[in-house]
Amino acid sequence: MDYKQELQHFFGENCLLCEPMGAHTTYRTGGPAEVYVYPQTNEEWEFVLKLARTQNIPLRVLGFGSNILVGSRGIGGITCSTRKMNRILVEQDTVKAQAGAPLDKVCELACKAGLAGMEKLSGIPGSVGGAVFMNAGAYGQETADCLEYFNIIDLEGRPATLTKEDVKFSYRKAEGLPPCIILSAGFALEPGDFTQLLAARNHVQHSRVEKQPLEFPSAGSVFKRPVGDYASRLIDEAGLRGLRVGGAKVSEKHAGFIVNFNHATPEDIKNLMDQVRAKVKEKFGVELELEQILWGGFEA
Ligand SMILES: Cc1cc2nc3c(=O)[nH]c(=O)nc-3n(C[C@H](O)[C@H](O)[C@H](O)COP(=O)(O)OP(=O)(O)OC[C@H]3O[C@@H](n4cnc5c(N)ncnc54)[C@H](O)[C@@H]3O)c2cc1C
Numbered sequence: 126m127d128y129k130q131e132l133q134h135f136f137g138e139n140c141l142l143c144e145p146m147g148a149h150t151t152y153r154t155g156g157p158a159e160v161y162v163y164p165q166t167n168e169e170w171e172f173v174l175k176l177a178r179t180q181n182i183p184l185r186v187l188g189f190g191s192n193i194l195v196g197s198r199g200i201g202g203i204t205c206s207t208r209k210m211n212r213i214l215v216e217q218d219t220v221k222a223q224a225g226a227p228l229d230k231v232c233e234l235a236c237k238a239g240l241a242g243m244e245k246l247s248g249i250p251g252s253v254g255g256a257v258f259m260n261a262g263a264y265g266q267e268t269a270d271c272l273e274y275f276n277i278i279d280l281e282g283r284p285a286t287l288t289k290e291d292v293k294f295s296y297r298k299a300e301g302l303p304p305c306i307i308l309s310a311g312f313a314l315e316p317g318d319f320t321q322l323l324a325a326r327n328h329v330q331h332s333r334v335e336k337q338p339l340e341f342p343s344a345g346s347v348f349k350r351p352v353g354d355y356a357s358r359l360i361d362e363a364g365l366r367g368l369r370v371g372g373a374k375v376s377e378k379h380a381g382f383i384v385n386f387n388h389a390t391p392e393d394i395k396n397l398m399d400q401v402r403a404k405v406k407e408k409f410g411v412e413l414e415l416e417q418i419l420w421g422g423f424e425a
Pocket residue numbers: 151185186187188189190191192193207224248249250251252253254255256257258259260261262263305306307308337339343344345346418
């Protein structure tokens with residue numbers, strides 16, 4: 126049996142071959158994953174990790190694909206989705222969630238339970254695992270602020286529990302995180318007034334609708350904030366608002382976003398990213414750093 130057959134045999138309907146990634150990423154475009162699986166239990170993770178390790182097959186983990194662009198040529202090897210690991214438990218002042226739970230749902234349940242500390246993360250369209258890995262944040266709150274611990278399995282299949290002190294969290298980074306799968310996380314929150322928390326959540330959600338081009342597929346801010354500035358300001362002042370390549374354009378509503386407004390290919394988006402970066406560099410001498418992650422092969 127080759128490795129694909131082994132995975133099909135083990136995962137049954139939770140193993141898909143040649144799965145188009147446009148269906149699993151918020152850009153709504155992207156080439157196929159050679160093998161796409163949904164591990165859920167530790168045993169299933171151990172199985173897939175061992176297979177990848179012993180047969181030297183590349184393995185990636187995908188949350189909600191809200192920060193990833195996959196090239197048209199697709200991704201070789203195994204792509205594991207956490208989507209089916211989505212349990213959330215509110216226990217006193219802690220919210221525990223599996224990696225594939227929607228971060229926004231965790232925020233909602235925390236607010237409703239009168240627990241403060243993550244209300245401003247409302248509306249970030251990623252999973253809990255992706256939020257920890259990226260240290261997602263907004264409106265002055267970051268995932269790491271209220272993160273108490275997270276459970277991982279390393280590439281050798283060994284489970285461990287890490288606390289936030291084990292990793293150096295900074296702006297959209299978890300430095301020193303060993304190569305691993307984040308399986309679940311616990312957030313330690315403060316008691317608060319649930320009406321105020323829900324109002325704060327509501328405010329953030331409205332502000333997102335007002336400022337972000339949520340009517341089009343995107344993956345949020347394309348570039349990180351340069352020190353002391355905003356990528357969107359530089360892009361705007363370089364006159365790039367509305368710049369198009371094929372079906373992709375720099376959003377007119379928020380210049381920090383590239384939107385897929387008309388069946389964009391991944392290469393349309395990537396070319397537009399490259400043009401924006403080059404023009405901002407030319408005009409301001411600032412090297413914009415990608416916040417979004419590129420996976421797989423892109424056509425030249
Ligand atoms: C409209 C819109 C608005 C956005 N607004 C914000 C914002 O305000 N603030 C912000 O920070 N981001 C924002 N984002 C970006 C994105 O939502 C975040 O980066 C989010 O944390 C990514 O989570 P994900 O589950 O989609 O991760 P993915 O995009 O699926 O993956 C991102 C990275 O995390 C890794 N990863 C995912 N899950 C795991 C896991 N379980 N274990 C190990 N590694 C894992 C992946 O391998 C990949 O390297 C926005 C995106 C969109 C589309």
